[in-house]
Amino acid sequence: MNIPFKASDRRLSVLAKQRLLKMHFESGVGHIGGNLSCLDILLAVYHYVLSEADQFVLSKGHAAGALYVTLWTVGKLSDDDLKQFHRDNTLLSGHPPPQGIPGIQFATGSLGHGIGLSAGLALGMRLAGKAGRVICLTSDGEWNEGSSWESLIFAKHQGLSNLAVIVDENGLQGFGTTEEVANLAPLSERFRAFGLTTLEIDGHDLTAISEALSTSTSDGPLMIVAKTIKGCAVSFMEHQLAWHYLPMNSEQYIAASQEVGEL
Amino acid sequence: MRKAFCEGLLREHSREELVFLTGDLGFQALEPLRSSLGQRFLNAGVAEQNMVSVSAGLARQGFRPWLYSISPFLYARAFEQIRNDVCLHQLPVVLVGNGGGYGYGVMGSTHHALEDYGVLLTLSGMDAMIPAFDSDLTSLIPMMFETSRPCYLRLGVGEQPKDWQPPVFAPWRKLTSGGGGVLIAVGPLAGAFWEPCELMPEAMRPNLWCLSQLPLGNLPVQLLQDAATCSRLLIVEEHVAHGSAGQAVMTELFKLRCVPPFVRHKTASGYPSGRYGSQRFHRAECGLDTLSVLSFFGGENPA
Numbered sequence: 001m002n003i004p005f006k007a008s009d010r011r012l013s014v015l016a017k018q019r020l021l022k023m024h025f026e027s028g029v030g031h032i033g034g035n036l037s038c039l040d041i042l043l044a045v046y047h048y049v050l051s052e053a054d055q056f057v058l059s060k061g062h063a064a065g066a067l068y069v070t071l072w073t074v075g076k077l078s079d080d081d082l083k084q085f086h087r088d089n090t091l092l093s094g095h096p097p098p099q100g101i102p103g104i105q106f107a108t109g110s111l112g113h114g115i116g117l118s119a120g121l122a123l124g125m126r127l128a129g130k131a132g133r134v135i136c137l138t139s140d141g142e143w144n145e146g147s148s149w150e151s152l153i154f155a156k157h158q159g160l161s162n163l164a165v166i167v168d169e170n171g172l173q174g175f176g177t178t179e180e181v182a183n184l185a186p187l188s189e190r191f192r193a194f195g196l197t198t199l200e201i202d203g204h205d206l207t208a209i210s211e212a213l214s215t216s217t218s219d220g221p222l223m224i225v226a227k228t229i230k231g232c233a234v235s236f237m238e239h240q241l242a243w244h245y246l247p248m249n250s251e252q253y254i255a256a257s258q259e260v261g262e263l
Numbered sequence: 264m265r266k267a268f269c270e271g272l273l274r275e276h277s278r279e280e281l282v283f284l285t286g287d288l289g290f291q292a293l294e295p296l297r298s299s300l301g302q303r304f305l306n307a308g309v310a311e312q313n314m315v316s317v318s319a320g321l322a323r324q325g326f327r328p329w330l331y332s333i334s335p336f337l338y339a340r341a342f343e344q345i346r347n348d349v350c351l352h353q354l355p356v357v358l359v360g361n362g363g364g365y366g367y368g369v370m371g372s373t374h375h376a377l378e379d380y381g382v383l384l385t386l387s388g389m390d391a392m393i394p395a396f397d398s399d400l401t402s403l404i405p406m407m408f409e410t411s412r413p414c415y416l417r418l419g420v421g422e423q424p425k426d427w428q429p430p431v432f433a434p435w436r437k438l439t440s441g442g443g444g445v446l447i448a449v450g451p452l453a454g455a456f457w458e459p460c461e462l463m464p465e466a467m468r469p470n471l472w473c474l475s476q477l478p479l480g481n482l483p484v485q486l487l488q489d490a491a492t493c494s495r496l497l498i499v500e501e502h503v504a505h506g507s508a509g510q511a512v513m514t515e516l517f518k519l520r521c522v523p524p525f526v527r528h529k530t531a532s533g534y535p536s537g538r539y540g541s542q543r544f545h546r547a548e549c550g551l552d553t554l555s556v557l558s559f560f561g562g563e564n565p566a
Binding site for chain 2 (some may be wrong): 105109115127
């Protein structure tokens with residue numbers, strides 16, 4: 001399935017959300033909340049931003065479902081592929097695999113790796129004199145990891161302007177809110193304190209996301225703090241920690257699907 | 264061995280795929296490499312986890328990253344990055360750990376690398392190179408550019424006797440011959456034993472084998488013949504017993520039903536006295552000194 005570029009944002013978002021819910025329901029798998037919080041970001045990146053020369057790294061590997069569905073919307077995965085999500089003998093494991101899926105460069109899932117991996121890709125592009133850039137999507141909770149900050153220091157020091165880091169700021173992490181667990185709010189101010197160009201946007205506005213990613217920087221990575229809603233578009237999932245983990249039953253799936261809307 | 268390592272990499276400086284990253288170390292050793300490589304030499308700072316992740320990204324772009332630090336700062340600090348970012352993707356990243364075994368001596372336990380290759384060899388596709396002599400680096404470094412696998416290079420202190428040219432680098436090298444049994448030494452320890460072995464009467468002198476590469480391939484036929492025809496076998500290494508080369512060798516010998524009657528394995532046993540000292544001091548505490556090792560050969564059968 002290949003959605004034409006500049007197709008209606010709403011149509012694209014609804015289509016992807018419906019497919020995501022179906023995939024999770026059929027496989028009986030959780031992590032729906034965090035997938036719904038970043039799905040619009042992934043759609044904007046893949047449909048409006050990434051060029052052939054660019055590369056993408058999903059640092060929040062627990063959003064593999066959202067990535068797989070996004071790859072389906074651009075024709076890199078088939079409907080049959082998605083039916084294998086979380087099954088035995090599948091390439092579509094709960095977190096991205098190290099090889100076998102076009103466009104997925106790295107196995108991620110343990111948090112705090114993606115920014116360093118992306119910095120290495122960006123540095124390699126620069127050393128090789130290649131055009132293009134690297135876009136990395138992180139969660140907000142993974143900024144608890146010291147390695148994330150190590151990588152940010154490196155990327156800034158090396159002046160990696162061909163790197164953009166998007167934070168999916170949904171405010172919930174593994175066992176509490178980001179404010180309760182290890183409060184770094186406002187995250188954008190932490191990034192600015194590093195001297196980094198930092199934008200704050202609505203992470204469910206595809207136009208805003210793609211416009212933010214068109215910002216150029218001269219001396220380091222572009223930071224985008226995307227305010228999102230965990231479980232976005234499904235009222236009983238929104239802002240609920242439980243939907244970081246839980247699978248849906250039949251009634252919940254039907255209700256969620258109705259709330260996401262029709263094409 | 265650092266100087267020989269630097270000289271070896273300098274000879275490869277024209278390889279465009281070579282990128283060198285250091286964790287803020289290399290004073291009075293790596294300056295020539297820094298000058299030669301220019302922007303392909305990066306001081307990644309005191310941030311080893313990031314350094315390993317960055318190297319994976321570079322390798323994905325077609326580069327051959329060589330990472331350098333004090334050994335435990337790499338293999339222990341950044342283990343998950345080595346596991347996930349490098350080994351899961353089978354990327355050709357070389358981890359260079361300086362100070363193998365008790366190499367950092369009285370600098371203390373945080374700097375010692377006593378479980379390095381044992382830990383790293385649990386990872387998929389990882390090779391470990393343990394050169395014994397400075398001259399090993401001459402052939403070893405070009406060889407390491409040819410592999411497509413992750414690799415660990417353990418740098419120690421080469422103990423090459425004066426006026427003696429060791430055989431060219433190989434996973435297994437036989438350094439002395441005699442009728443006293445078999446002595447297998449891992450890496451630089453072999454150099455420490457060569458001259459004392461040569462001075463022993465031939466009947467007591469062990470067949471000294473130097474092991475420098477793991478995981479083990481097939482054991483050399485000559486080693487099997489030596490083991491099959493002797494009564495004493497001793498394996499020595501500056502590494503803890505768990506995950507050691509000695510355990511791997513013994514497993515192979517056992518499978519081949521080629522185990523001599525008297526077998527010992529001397530390893531790094533940490534800090535038995537709770538005191539710290541030179542590499543020589545720690546070796547002696549673990550029974551890895553020349554006197555303790557060679558007393559196993561000749562005389563009465565060991566208890």
